[in-house]
Amino acid sequence: MYGKHTTLRLIAAVGVLGLLAIACGGRTTGGTTGGGLQLAVTTKAGTKPVDKVVWAVYRDVNSLDPIYAFDYPENTTDSLLYESLLRQAPDGSIGPGLATMTNPDSTTIVLTLKPGVKFWDGNPVTAEDVVFSLDRNTDARLAGFYPAVFNRVQSITATGANEVTIKLNKPDYWLIGELASIPAMIVEKKFTLAQGSNYGTPAGKIMGTGMYKFQSFTPGVAVVMVRNDNYWDSSVKPLVREIDIKGAPNDASLTSALETGGINGVYAQGLTTLDQLKASKAVTITYGPGWYTDAFIVSDLKGPLGDVRVRQALSLALDRKGLIDAIYKGTAALPKWISNSGTFGYGKSVFQAAYDSSPDMTQDLTKAKQLITDAGAAGKSITIGMSSELTGISIEAAALKAAAEAIGMKATLHSVSAQNFINFFIDPKARVGIDGFFTLNYGDYAGPEALPATFLLPDGSQNFDGYGVQGTDPNAADHAKIFQMFDDARGTADPNARAQKVADVEKAMATDLPWIPVLQPWVPTITSSNLSGTYSSFAYMFSPWAEKLGGT
């Protein structure tokens, strides 16, 4: 999502022309780029032991408690230290993690811990630890960031020494994705309680199960982790002994450190110096599928954007190809749906077929003008929330203004400071008088429902315009139908059948445009040229991306 930093980086960054250094031998099942190029979900497994790797994130890590992991630095770190109950593979497919899962009926999820799973201290992971870890998300006193994920959960109970049963109010197959993500990362109950409010802070210690164990957390320096030689799965043998996660202060420092080996790798979010690194022999750049979408959030349905024809006209008038070149130097895809095609973690063939049959969102000014005439919207004005301090956001806002004016509407840019841009997301007062603003947004797992769930559901955290809600949405009744389809998909057990229903919702959203998708960036993985074996898809945010990292 476009916060301040994320925005700047994502947008400014992915500046790389053509020539994709797709590591040979890496798995390439992650979907295709607009030009038909394959994106890699991993790079070729490393072969040689490495003593230490310094991995950069865009700012210092703030917390090592997973309930507060909500942004790139924390996710990248926690995904090596902790493990979730289920696990997302590099291609986004979900399999067993610390536990295996069964669904005896549509409102019951039974999680059985794998035999021998244990924490770094050697203590076995118990059902009690699992219940404790999941419950922390909804504990109001802790104010974690994931309570909404559990809104269909009635109870979470230990039903055996190694078994936890989740009872639901209503069927919820989306919870499975969350169980393979940050909210289901397991901490040790006894240890966590003993640490109290120090848990996950620089003053405290943590206890996880991951193949890397915590060594130190020094703000401004690094989070240091070392290989867990007692990892419960003895078939997993990471080649790197120590990984330091370090906040890189700015693009120039990051770039010189990558070139001199002071930093050995980074999942870049909008690096302005990507062209320079591309020319450097010291690093290898791999592009993988992203699970995020750059979109225009419609935040007021009472204005001109309440008319679907106006939304469609703006979408048709927008020069997306120009934006992909201007902001991402070609390293992003032209959307067909709201969700990135990288998110097809289940029902892949169903999603891919439906996706391929959907039209690209290309520019068509004639059709757009006709829609404006039909809607009687000529001369009407929209206000776009933006920040002129955020390069990418400015370019997008200017492009949308140009699109509006090209079809006979008026558009005003309402600029705020970079620091205040976030207020469009969290402060309803900041949205007064604004018709919409731009974002780069992602869900918690690889499913095309994960992101729309935040803005399509009436109580979604990013449903800023009250889409589908009586009173704020003039077409609430129609939109309630889309919501019904979505809700139906949420309760559908069979993955392919569910995928079909989600695909139908995506198609409906591509027409109704609750948000207007702009482009879908790829993930650039940059490593020292003598290293290989990381995940190169967005899965690095949730799963152990360094398990096969090593020297080449």
Added chain:
Amino acid sequence: MRLRFFVRRLAMLIVSLLVASFVIFAAIYLAPGNPIAALSGGRSIPPESLKVLEARYHLDQPFLVQYWYWLTNALHGNLGISITLRENVSDLIASRISTTAGLVLYSSILIIAIGVGLGIAAGLRPGLLDTSILVVTAISASLPAFVAAIVLILVFAVQLRWFPSLGNGVGFFDQVKHLTLPAVALAISSLAIVARVTRAAIREESRKEHVQTAVSRGIPTAQLIWRHVLRNAAIPITTISGITVASLIAVAAVVEVVFGLAGLGAYLVQSAQSKDLAVVQGISLLLVGAFVAVNVLVDVLYAVLDPRVSLGSRAQ
């Protein structure tokens, strides 16, 4: 006399800290942005969590109430808790003092040793040496620290690979190695200014009557320079060195950011951006205190260097 001097300075320090704390608190309070938002990188935090967090850090209270909370806690030695790291500000600051202190100290040594050295050389040896030093210092005086940092990184880290470009290092020698480029970047322009002031002071003293008399009486050159020229030139040199070193404390932030050093300055910048009020307050007050302390030290030095100067009155 001495006691009165120190009491007065202490009172000044307290007033400075109080005024600074209020002004800084107000500035951060008025600055745009929401400290809680920095936690999530801008994703929408659930409203219920937002409320709990705002209440925890008193962000839902009016300005003066927030300041009062901070002030009363600070008077009890509790500088508060960082919102982003959920840890005591005093602990967070303590872990970073040594980096900044080391950097400023290293830089000060470079400035005083090389700057004063060059100034003396130029002052005593008119001609080619003097001219070359004047040209070089004219250029380096106009070089801002961040430009110097970038050039140093390009040449000595990326091209020659002599020094690392990022981070603090582990162990004494490694740390010194890591701090070398930052210290040079920080010293380079101040060094030039100190050299030029020293040169001017030496020239001025050399022309004075008592020095000429000493020369005519055949006093050995070394003794002449040490006792008659340098001793008298020491006051202006101390003044400029003091001002320079005190300013390093503030300028260090720029260099720390570029070199990714875990120092107070870089942390101050980062905390100000994320509106982490307690941290900004804690570091700012420490910097204000250090600034005042350096100035007190300079005043004491005046009295030591020149018995005619009494504590509390500025040297002319």
